[in-house]
Amino acid sequence: NAGVTQTPKFRILKIGQSMTLQCTQDMNHNYMYWYRQDPGMGLKLIYYSVGAGITDKGEVPNGYNVSRSTTEDFPLRLELAAPSQTSVYFCASSLTGTGGGYEQYFGPGTRLTVT
Amino acid sequence: DAKTTQPPSMDCAEGRAANLPCNHSTISGNEYVYWYRQIHSQGPQYIIHGLKNNETNEMASLIITEDRKSSTLILPHATLRDTAVYYCIVRAPAIYGGSQGNLIFGKGTKLSVKP
Numbered sequence: 001n002a003g004v005t006q007t008p009k010f011r012i013l014k015i016g017q018s019m020t021l022q023c024t025q026d027m028n029h030n031y032m033y034w035y036r037q038d039p040g041m042g043l044k045l046i047y048y049s050v051g052a053g054i055t056d057k058g059e060v061p062n063g064y065n066v067s068r069s070t071t072e073d074f075p076l077r078l079e080l081a082a083p084s085q086t087s088v089y090f091c092a093s094s095l096t097g098t099g100g101g102y103e104q105y106f107g108p109g110t111r112l113t114v115t
Numbered sequence: 116d117a118k119t120t121q122p123p124s125m126d127c128a129e130g131r132a133a134n135l136p137c138n139h140s141t142i143s144g145n146e147y148v149y150w151y152r153q154i155h156s157q158g159p160q161y162i163i164h165g166l167k168n169n170e171t172n173e174m175a176s177l178i179i180t181e182d183r184k185s186s187t188l189i190l191p192h193a194t195l196r197d198t199a200v201y202y203c204i205v206r207a208p209a210i211y212g213g214s215q216g217n218l219i220f221g222k223g224t225k226l227s228v229k230p
Contacts, residue, residue, distance in 0.1 A: 004158075035218075042220035043159070090158050102149050102206050102218060106158030 001026050004107035006091050012113045013081040021076040021110050023091030031094045032074040033058075033104065034066065036087040043090065049074055081114045088112070119203045124225045127197075133190040135224050137203030140184040146207050148179060150188045151220070152199040159202070159220070162188065193228045200225050 007022045025032065030051045035043040045058030049068040063085060065077040074093075078085060088111050092104040120138040127133040139148065149164040163170055163177045165186070170177045176189040190197055202223040 043218060045218075092158075102147065102204070103161055103164060104159075104218060105161060109156075109158050 003027065004091055004093055004105055006089075006107035006110050008110060009108070010111045012115065013078075015081060015083065015114060017081050018077070018079050019081070019112075021078070021089055021091075021112075023074045023076065023107060024072050025074075025091075025093040025105070026072065027093060027095070027105065028071060029093035029095045029105070030071065031104075032068065033092045033094075034064070034074070034076045035090045035092065036060065036085075037090060037109075038087050046076065046089075078112075083114050086112060086114050119205055119221055121201075121203055121221065121224045123222065124227070126227050126229055127190075127193045129195060129228055129230050130192055133188075133193040133197065133226060133228070135188040135190075135201050135203075135226065136185065137188070138185045139203070139205045142183050142205055143207065146205050148177065148183075148186050149204045149206065149218075150175070150177065151202045151204065151218070152197075153202070153220075153223075154196075154199040159218075162201075193226075195228050195230065198226060198228045 004025045033048045034046040037043050044060045046060055046064050047058055047066040049055045052068050052071050055066050055068055068074050088109045090109050091107045094104045147164050147166050150162040151159045153159045163172055163175050165177045165179050179186045200223040202220045
């Protein structure tokens, strides 16, 4: 299994541009998550999904959108990029009923800089 | 969710056991103890979790005291690749419709494994 994969690894955006961060998992996990991690800080949950067609906001959803059309994919869309969105973005997945729901598997991250 | 307290840093000699403590004196009866680590510039990695009993897997052992107010993560034979920040997290089981899977990382313990 590849686990959780994310593309791209790095990206530089200009203010006002848009982009989609891709996330795919091959573990047949029903839960998927997007977090951001600012330098020296902990993770903040952006959006999560409990299954295909179902998404919900996390702690910091403003400026982002998600969709979940398949079990495997959970793309994160940034509209009108702002410098405050400069961060490392991690996608994660987990399986209902395992470990109380917090046994999450993370991708390698996308490092995004908005200038 | 219960608050956790960890030492900010620890050193360990390569090949020796690394014992990382975590205090969670306000833990509730249904809260699990999870351990994650984050190697520099990588995504967080799930290590192990437990509720009451001691747990062991291929990566580590988790020892939870009988009163559940503290726990210890044991890496039996630390290697240089185990150098990372280790996070102890206490969470109640994720409930459908609630804030699913919001892993809240504190400051953790920076473990340095030295040759």
